[in-house]
Amino acid sequence: YTGEYTKEIxxxxxTKGIYFLEITTENxxxxxxxxMI
Structure with missing residues (x-):
């Protein structure tokens, strides 16, 4: 799949702070x- 995908969270x-996101794709x-401030 080539293109763009949007997901709202x-x-x-x-709370305010530093978060690490893990995004898993087939690639x-x-x-x-x-x-977050």
Whole structure:
């Protein structure tokens, strides 16, 4: 699959801080850091 995929996540219940996202696709795994302020 080539293209773009969007997924919304409700982050209201999470506190401020640093979070690490793990995104798994059929092509592999991507890790991203997210900072909530």
């Amino acid at each position: 409700d982050l209201v219940k999470y 592999g795994v991507i890790y991203k850091k997210m900072i």
